[in-house]
Amino acid sequence: MSQSRHAKDPLAVTPKELSGAQLDELLTIIAGFEGVEGAALPILHAIQSAFGYVPQAAVPILADKLNRSRAEIHGVVTFYHDFRSQPAGQHVVKLCRAEACQSMGGNHVAEVVEAGLGIGMGETTADGRVTLEPVYCLGLCAVAPAAMVDGRVIGRLDEAKAGALIAEVAP
Amino acid sequence: MTLRIFVPGDSGALAVGADEVAAAIAAEAGKQGLAVTLVRNGSRGLYWLEPLVEVETPAGRIAFGPVTPDEVQELVAGLASAPADPSPPGEGPPRSGGGGVGASPEEPHPSQSFARIPSPLEGRDRAAAPFTSHPLYLGPTEDISFLKRQTRFTFARCGVIDPLSLEDYRAAGGLKGLQAALALTPETIVDQVTQAGLRGRGGAGFPTGIKWKTVLAAEGPRKFVVTNADEGDSGTFADRMLMEGDPFVLIEGMIIAGLAVGASHGYIYSRSEYPHANRVMEKALAIAESAGLLGMDILASGRTFTIELRIGAGAYVCGEETALLESIEGKRGQVRAKPPLPAIKGLFGAPTVINNLLTLASVPFILAEGAAAYAAVGFGRSRGTMAVQLAGNIRHGGLFETGFGVSLGELVEDIGGGTATGRPVKAVQVGGPLGAYFPPSLFDTPFDYEAFAARDGLIGHGGIVVFDDTVEMAQQARFAMEFCAIESCGKCTPCRIGSTRGVEVVDRIIAGHDVEADAALLADLCDTMKFGSLCALGGFTPYPVMSALTHFPQDFGIVPPNGRMEAAE
Numbered sequence: 001m002s003q004s005r006h007a008k009d010p011l012a013v014t015p016k017e018l019s020g021a022q023l024d025e026l027l028t029i030i031a032g033f034e035g036v037e038g039a040a041l042p043i044l045h046a047i048q049s050a051f052g053y054v055p056q057a058a059v060p061i062l063a064d065k066l067n068r069s070r071a072e073i074h075g076v077v078t079f080y081h082d083f084r085s086q087p088a089g090q091h092v093v094k095l096c097r098a099e100a101c102q103s104m105g106g107n108h109v110a111e112v113v114e115a116g117l118g119i120g121m122g123e124t125t126a127d128g129r130v131t132l133e134p135v136y137c138l139g140l141c142a143v144a145p146a147a148m149v150d151g152r153v154i155g156r157l158d159e160a161k162a163g164a165l166i167a168e169v170a171p
Numbered sequence: 172m173t174l175r176i177f178v179p180g181d182s183g184a185l186a187v188g189a190d191e192v193a194a195a196i197a198a199e200a201g202k203q204g205l206a207v208t209l210v211r212n213g214s215r216g217l218y219w220l221e222p223l224v225e226v227e228t229p230a231g232r233i234a235f236g237p238v239t240p241d242e243v244q245e246l247v248a249g250l251a252s253a254p255a256d257p258s259p260p261g262e263g264p265p266r267s268g269g270g271g272v273g274a275s276p277e278e279p280h281p282s283q284s285f286a287r288i289p290s291p292l293e294g295r296d297r298a299a300a301p302f303t304s305h306p307l308y309l310g311p312t313e314d315i316s317f318l319k320r321q322t323r324f325t326f327a328r329c330g331v332i333d334p335l336s337l338e339d340y341r342a343a344g345g346l347k348g349l350q351a352a353l354a355l356t357p358e359t360i361v362d363q364v365t366q367a368g369l370r371g372r373g374g375a376g377f378p379t380g381i382k383w384k385t386v387l388a389a390e391g392p393r394k395f396v397v398t399n400a401d402e403g404d405s406g407t408f409a410d411r412m413l414m415e416g417d418p419f420v421l422i423e424g425m426i427i428a429g430l431a432v433g434a435s436h437g438y439i440y441s442r443s444e445y446p447h448a449n450r451v452m453e454k455a456l457a458i459a460e461s462a463g464l465l466g467m468d469i470l471a472s473g474r475t476f477t478i479e480l481r482i483g484a485g486a487y488v489c490g491e492e493t494a495l496l497e498s499i500e501g502k503r504g505q506v507r508a509k510p511p512l513p514a515i516k517g518l519f520g521a522p523t524v525i526n527n528l529l530t531l532a533s534v535p536f537i538l539a540e541g542a543a544a545y546a547a548v549g550f551g552r553s554r555g556t557m558a559v560q561l562a563g564n565i566r567h568g569g570l571f572e573t574g575f576g577v578s579l580g581e582l583v584e585d586i587g588g589g590t591a592t593g594r595p596v597k598a599v600q601v602g603g604p605l606g607a608y609f610p611p612s613l614f615d616t617p618f619d620y621e622a623f624a625a626r627d628g629l630i631g632h633g634g635i636v637v638f639d640d641t642v643e644m645a646q647q648a649r650f651a652m653e654f655c656a657i658e659s660c661g662k663c664t665p666c667r668i669g670s671t672r673g674v675e676v677v678d679r680i681i682a683g684h685d686v687e688a689d690a691a692l693l694a695d696l697c698d699t700m701k702f703g704s705l706c707a708l709g710g711f712t713p714y715p716v717m718s719a720l721t722h723f724p725q726d727f728g729i730v731p732p733n734g735r736m737e738a739a740e
Contacts, residue, residue, distance in 0.1 A: 037519060040501030041484060079503040080484030082443050098405030099600055103563035103638045136487060137403055138444050139411035140186050141636065142218035142561065142568030151446055155186030
């Protein structure tokens, strides 16, 4: 414990989570933001886009490169809903749970999707195929209820459309 | 010449099949030998008619909608079979379709050129029949009542032009405001904005001119302009629509703000929930840069302005201006105590103009048309127009830009057409998740900052979410507290702990134990949150909670069931 806390080289405390090639990729991503002020969020987005999540190993490295404490970077990663500590399923289904979607039966649609996938909000199916997440507003409030499946937007969801959505991501 | 057909690329339209319709039109036009240029415009904001397909004719654009891929064959056949117009073809300049998908443009069919499409305005002509008899025919777009009744200053081009064509933007009056601003002193620009009476459109309604004046007067080696495009409120989508439908108006507004206060760099803080909008914005920034609109020498004026797009990471509280600044700085999105104001000590400690996207996008009109033209519209101290967003359980959901002062009832019942389900309206939430729930008995409230505040509500970012009589208001109050608990940044106790305790109290009320005492406790808790929280998240969560309790006590078990109809009226 004390050894890792006082280690000068952050790479020395890196858990064996990343391969050498992955470590290189991580360092390349961070290097790409040199000179960008307040780069933590853009870097974390880039890491998640490359790895599918933010590996624990990235935290001390990022802290070192940005001259911030590990606690601070850990705080940033955990503060924002977007950043994952585990890879998501192959498909990510985001269901809007906010008021406009609620007013059009969004809660019922959410129940249908949860039952159809056999998981709750924030969970991933056992086969790793689908991750279901709540989202608070996709800006599709006039075509509610709405969802986003792998970045594709879907409006006016009803039971039939929810069924088609489930069949598509979890055949 | 080829026929120009507009199919929105707006995500609200995409969500109901616009891409499929566009692909079907391209395929069908190819099959039927009709030369077509597809333009992916923004949305006009008539979402119940999306996908709204428009066809350009010499007499203006005519609309069809909502179009499904199944109906495309008939639609294209109607266009293709239009008999030759005896009048000579129109001589408009050929136009390129920007981001459009061309359907065999290299092979225009000689007998089916653009100019031969008969005008729907000459509807008596039999030639017009294929248009007017089409089941989805809506007539000239501009004549659709929902659109015709609006006063569009900020959204004048949204849904009309190709969002990524700077040429279209300029032709439709874009950059006039910037050209005017380049000839003015910073003081004069600030003065114009002040004279226009523009107030922040994000919710607080603070006078924009005063904010800018403070930044102009502030000393600092560098200053910033920050656009708050973190539109997290449910029921609001105006920022998204504008980024997708007219991104250059925001860029122009930010440059003008930069000229006004002496800033040469700006940030747009948008949301990860808006991937389509962010893609359009990113492209627009690149186009503006390569055209010399952004950079070291904007429009060859010797002035410098650059813009960076930053994307949030799913934290509602980052819509609060000081949390947003922290987030751009790469920190947790926790609010800062004010003072110091961001105008004095903002981003990276420098004087910063931070405005809502709609505020900055209103500025080009003011500079182009004059402060008086803007101030001439409005109500009381709320000048200009507001982008009202009609959402939720509403028949005619969409964007309605209008001068302040229109009544809530007119917006919901008349313009919005009542509920989509056809059931009676029970409540409307105005101003997002932190806005009050109003019963129909308050529908005479004029849309105006002060009028809503006088009735313990707020107009926020202009979103109106309609609920029919199936909604349970105690559950909505619970959701408001729960949302606050999920999204609290945790910095101040009333918000962080009050919201969790709030969920518990509402749960006890719903369970029916000692309801009167718990209702009193809830009111007390709301009072503490309202006056003790650092920012609007904790401070305004009491609005939905208390309005639900005040206007719908029967839903909390406070009035016996026979009092229900009376209170729900």
